[in-house]
Amino acid sequence: MTGGGGGGGAAPSRPAAEVLTFSSLAALADAAAERFIAAATTAVAARGRFTVALSGGSTPKALYTRLASPGCASRIDWARVHVFWGDERCVPPDHASSNFRMAREALLDRVPLPAAQVHRMRGEDDPPAAAASYERALRETFPEGVARFDLVLLGMGDNGHTASLFPGLSAVRETARWVVAEHVDEVGMWRLTLTPPALNSAAAVLLLVAGRDKAAMLAQVLDGPRDLDRLPVQAVAPVDGTLTWLIDDAAAANLAGERRRSS
Numbered sequence: 001m002t003g004g005g006g007g008g009g010a011a012p013s014r015p016a017a018e019v020l021t022f023s024s025l026a027a028l029a030d031a032a033a034e035r036f037i038a039a040a041t042t043a044v045a046a047r048g049r050f051t052v053a054l055s056g057g058s059t060p061k062a063l064y065t066r067l068a069s070p071g072c073a074s075r076i077d078w079a080r081v082h083v084f085w086g087d088e089r090c091v092p093p094d095h096a097s098s099n100f101r102m103a104r105e106a107l108l109d110r111v112p113l114p115a116a117q118v119h120r121m122r123g124e125d126d127p128p129a130a131a132a133s134y135e136r137a138l139r140e141t142f143p144e145g146v147a148r149f150d151l152v153l154l155g156m157g158d159n160g161h162t163a164s165l166f167p168g169l170s171a172v173r174e175t176a177r178w179v180v181a182e183h184v185d186e187v188g189m190w191r192l193t194l195t196p197p198a199l200n201s202a203a204a205v206l207l208l209v210a211g212r213d214k215a216a217m218l219a220q221v222l223d224g225p226r227d228l229d230r231l232p233v234q235a236v237a238p239v240d241g242t243l244t245w246l247i248d249d250a251a252a253a254n255l256a257g258e259r260r261r262s263s
């Protein structure tokens with residue numbers, strides 16, 4: 001594994017991010033699981049609860065599978081965990097594309113997490129209404145008016161999207177609402193997504209990226225100029241929290257210098 005300060009470079013407004021690379025998706029998932037466990041342990045000790053926003057995608061799924069294993073699951077006080085989502089596809093919760101379903105099958109059904117503490121986005125409802133309803137739920141969870149998740153997990157698409165902040169659309173520019181609904185022509189469906197003000201209020205964000213198909217985009221995102229409309233994932237910049245990229249060697253292949261190498 002290699003660490004590199006960075007994320008700054010040409011864009012002084014972008015806060016420092018940590019970039020860690022791993023030799024395989026399994027090693028990446030192990031490291032992400034350790035960070036999840038540490039964040040949960042610290043939050044529960046400090047505040048009696050752990051609030052986490054989950055992501056869809058194949059790379060986060062590898063983490064969920066790891067977290068559900070006895071060696072990891074037994075180290076988390078699930079009775080104090082509150083699970084949210086960073087985004088959802090507008091499909092019913094049992095649909096094969098549902099982010100909720102993926103997380104339920106990979107993790108939530110396998111650990112002693114109280115059902116009342118699983119706060120899914122309602123992909124089966126009218127999208128704008130579902131977004132408004134999720135925003136209300138979040139504002140009840142964070143009555144102080146800041147969406148201070150202890151941890152936000154994100155992936156990155158090979159088109160530079162994260163959560164459901166897609167290139168060329170307006171969600172990435174939202175400055176007031178915490179949750180919006182948007183029709184994404186590129187994928188032919190409505191999406192619900194947390195917005196930058198919500199994502200960037202987190203105490204910690206982990207961005208998980210694996211696979212050769214992400215390499216060209218990742219180099220643009222990390223080493224290129226800031227361009228939110230084309231590279232929405234660049235909007236992830238916690239105002240008072242940490243941003244850590246966990247990437248595998250395949251995704252890191254086009255990065256500059258030190259960041260490319262794992263050990």
Ligand code: 6PG
Nearest residue numbers: 056057058059155156157162163
């Ligand atoms: C979604 C996700 C999305 C995902 C990325 C990366 O609902 O589509 O939340 O933002 O994390 O597309 O997905 P992969 O890891 O599968 O490439």
